[in-house]
Amino acid sequence: MEKPKHHIFVCASTRLNGKVTGTCERKESHNLLAMINEELSDRDLEADVMVTSTGCLGLCDKGPIVIIYPEGTWYGEVAEDDIPEILDALEAGEVVESLVIA
Numbered sequence: 001m002e003k004p005k006h007h008i009f010v011c012a013s014t015r016l017n018g019k020v021t022g023t024c025e026r027k028e029s030h031n032l033l034a035m036i037n038e039e040l041s042d043r044d045l046e047a048d049v050m051v052t053s054t055g056c057l058g059l060c061d062k063g064p065i066v067i068i069y070p071e072g073t074w075y076g077e078v079a080e081d082d083i084p085e086i087l088d089a090l091e092a093g094e095v096v097e098s099l100v101i102a
Contacts, residue, residue, distance in 0.1 A: 004050040006090060008036060010067040012053035022056055023063035029053075032064055035083045043087065062101050075099040 010033050013022030033053055040046050057065050062076030066086065073095055075086060082099060089096045 002047070005048045005049070006071070007069045008051045009048060009067040009069070010036065010051065011055075011057045013056055013063075013064060016030060021051040023060040024056075026066050029064040031080060032066065032078060032083065035080050036066075036087070039083055039087050041090070045087075048096045049090070059101065065101070071095075074077040091094075 009022040010029055011022075011026035012029055012033070028052075033051060036051050040049050040051070040064075041064065057067075059065055059074075059076065064076075064078050066075040066078045068075075068090060070085075075082070075096065076099060078086070078099060082096070085096050086099070
């Protein structure tokens with residue numbers, strides 16, 4: 001696999017002890033992972049974008065958290081309905097300002 005153009009990280013609420021507990025998990029961040037992967041496939045972007053679940057990112061009050069690199073964009077309180085808009089913005093080189101964690 002070649003280095004992807006973008007890397008999307010989704011908080012999965014995993015703790016250092018391996019337990020999966022926390023806000024992002026309770027708000028079903030695992031569904032966001034599945035939806036992002038489906039959308040990437042539908043848009044034929046699988047070779048350009050890698051998706052990875054992460055451990056706890058420490059901003060639980062803003063969860064679920066989605067981060068996009070190399071842009072360094074942190075999105076908070078992401079819902080399934082936000083995924084198409086986030087990916088549209090990614091493709092256009094833009095940011096969804098209403099979701100950005102400042």
